[in-house]
Amino acid sequence: MSVGPDRLRDKVVLLTGATGGIGVEIVRRLADEGAHVVVTDLDESACHDLLRTLARPERHAAHALDVSSEEQWEAVVAAVEGQFGAVHALVNNAAIGSVATAEDETRAHWDRVIGIGQTGTWLGMKHSGPLIERSGGGSIVNMCSILGTVGGLGNSVAYAAAKGAVRTMTKNAALHWAKAGVRVNSLHPGFIATPPLLERWEGTERHREMLAGTPMGRLGRGEEIAAAVAFLAGDDSTFVTGSEIYADGGWTAA
Numbered sequence: 001m002s003v004g005p006d007r008l009r010d011k012v013v014l015l016t017g018a019t020g021g022i023g024v025e026i027v028r029r030l031a032d033e034g035a036h037v038v039v040t041d042l043d044e045s046a047c048h049d050l051l052r053t054l055a056r057p058e059r060h061a062a063h064a065l066d067v068s069s070e071e072q073w074e075a076v077v078a079a080v081e082g083q084f085g086a087v088h089a090l091v092n093n094a095a096i097g098s099v100a101t102a103e104d105e106t107r108a109h110w111d112r113v114i115g116i117g118q119t120g121t122w123l124g125m126k127h128s129g130p131l132i133e134r135s136g137g138g139s140i141v142n143m144c145s146i147l148g149t150v151g152g153l154g155n156s157v158a159y160a161a162a163k164g165a166v167r168t169m170t171k172n173a174a175l176h177w178a179k180a181g182v183r184v185n186s187l188h189p190g191f192i193a194t195p196p197l198l199e200r201w202e203g204t205e206r207h208r209e210m211l212a213g214t215p216m217g218r219l220g221r222g223e224e225i226a227a228a229v230a231f232l233a234g235d236d237s238t239f240v241t242g243s244e245i246y247a248d249g250g251w252t253a254a
């Protein structure tokens with residue numbers, strides 16, 4: 001067991017949506033703590049670019065992975081097992097957002113949001129869970145949201161549906177693997193000031209609503225989410241399963 005700094009030493013951690021705003025911070029934190037990080041996202045060259053910014057890129061790996069494709073999950077998990085012989089943690093981080101209300105959402109966009117955020121998370125658990133078990137046990141971290149639990153700003157209906165499912169699937173899978181040594185937890189960020197989010201919303205009414213609804217009066221930082229991922233992925237949390245952790249500046253306490 002490895003706890004404290006360097007607590008992910010030699011653990012193999014597979015991360016989806018790794019080149020996005022929060023993903024990049026998670027990759028850096030996991031690498032800093034000694035993990036072998038399997039960086040996956042839609043664009044493989046962006047994954048390789050990210051690897052090259054890490055201290056020892058040769059310790060890590062990059063793969064293209066569309067999480068909504070079962071074939072791609074099978075191929076990537078097999079490739080990672082071939083390369084590292086194990087996976088100790090999966091971070092199901094990939095998702096796409098939506099802002100439309102229950103009235104305005106379109107069927108096509110609904111299906112995409114659910115296909116990536118919800119179905120992609122299930123496929124990740126289905127294909128990585130058995131390998132984590134064969135690797136001696138470990139952790140699945142499902143990136144959720146405050147919108148998996150509360151109504152937020154009354155919009156983003158498809159995203160809320162996907163994240164609500166992530167929250168309950170997490171508990172269901174945690175019970176399935178409880179005795180097998182595979183822990184499954186959900187992590188619920190509030191609004192996080194990532195470059196893509198700021199680019200889209202900074203200075204708008206929505207940005208003001210995000211700040212107003214956050215009791216701490218500021219948006220979160222990607223590093224603050226990465227720190228919680230490091231806790232859940234490693235051996236500091238060996239008795240934590242089926243749980244939900246909020247890093248939301250107090251949003252869900254209000």
Ligand SMILES: NC(=O)c1ccc[n+]([C@@H]2O[C@H](COP(=O)([O-])OP(=O)(O)OC[C@H]3O[C@@H](n4cnc5c(N)ncnc54)[C@H](O)[C@@H]3O)[C@@H](O)[C@H]2O)c1
Pocket residue numbers: 016017018019020021022023040041042043065066067068092093094095096116143144145146188189190191192193194196197
């Ligand atoms: N930023 C926030 O305020 C916030 C708040 C709560 C929860 N979250 C959650 O955190 C996670 C990361 O969010 P982010 O802010 O970094 O988003 P982001 O949009 O910056 O990054 C998402 C990443 O997912 C990738 N992606 C999209 N479709 C994919 C697919 N089909 N297969 C694989 N990868 C795909 C994108 O290429 C991108 O790199 C998401 O699950 C999101 O719902 C974010």
